[in-house]
Structure formats: C-alpha cells, structure tokens
Amino acid sequence: MDTVTSAISPSMQAICRLDDIPDGGAMAVEVMLAHGEDSVILMRQGSQVQCYLNICPHAGRQLDYAPGKFLLQDQTLICAVHGASFNKTDGLCIAGPCKGDSLRSVVVRMQGDEIFLA
Numbered sequence: 666m667d668t669v670t671s672a673i674s675p676s677m678q679a680i681c682r683l684d685d686i687p688d689g690g691a692m693a694v695e696v697m698l699a700h701g702e703d704s705v706i707l708m709r710q711g712s713q714v715q716c717y718l719n720i721c722p723h724a725g726r727q728l729d730y731a732p733g734k735f736l737l738q739d740q741t742l743i744c745a746v747h748g749a750s751f752n753k754t755d756g757l758c759i760a761g762p763c764k765g766d767s768l769r770s771v772v773v774r775m776q777g778d779e780i781f782l783a
C-alpha cells in the first residue's frame with residue numbers, strides 16, 4: 666500500500682480558502698497563535714495573500730471599523746481608529762500617528778486554494 670505524504674504539516678492550522686477573501690479586499694479571522702487566540706487581517710490581491718496581526722502599532726486597537734470590515738484605499742489599509750495608513754504589501758505605516766512603525770506580519774502558506782497558518 667502506498668503512503669501519501671502531505672506537504673502541509675499536521676500542526677499547520679487551516680484558516681480559510683483563497684476564495685473566502687474578496688480579490689482586492691480584506692477579512693479578519695480569529696486564529697490560535699503561540700500567545701493565544703487573536704485576530705489576523707488577510708488581504709488578497711489575485712493569488713497573493715498578506716497576513717498581519719489585527720493590532721495597530723499606534724494604540725494597540727483593532728484596525729477594522731466593524732468586525733471584519735476594513736478601510737482600504739488603493740495600496741493602503743487605513744486604521745479606523747485614528748487613520749494611520751499602512752502599505753498592504755509590507756505593513757509599513759506611511760502616514761498618521763505611528764508613521765514608520767509596521768503591522769506585525771503573520772506567516773501563512775497556501776496549499777491549493779487553502780491558506781494555512783504556519
């Protein structure tokens with residue numbers, strides 16, 4: 666009998682499917698991280714996905730204006746609390762009260778159309 670080995674470790678946590686995230690949009694998902702359960706932001710551009718902790722470096726608040734709803738403008742994500750603007754691609758704050766700080770990146774991997782937290 667042949668054994669099929671998955672490239673995904675059994676310890677990796679499936680968090681959603683690519684199609685769950687609107688193309689060009691964002692969503693929030695509650696995940697289990699090393700320090701406990703937390704909210705992460707998933708942003709999609711085509712088949713590319715960026716993932717960050719949903720914690721603003723300015724005042725430690727979540728960035729969404731309603732649960733899972735984010736302010737997106739061109740290539741930036743805007744914190745709904747005090748308006749800090751972050752690059753979608755690297756999480757760097759380019760304007761606002763925490764300019765120069767960054768969102769904390771969370772490593773995700775894709776297997777087919779499934780997204781996993783490493």
Ligand code: FES
Pocket residue numbers: 721722723724725726744745746747748749761762
């Ligand atoms: S908490 Fe995000 S800009 Fe202040």
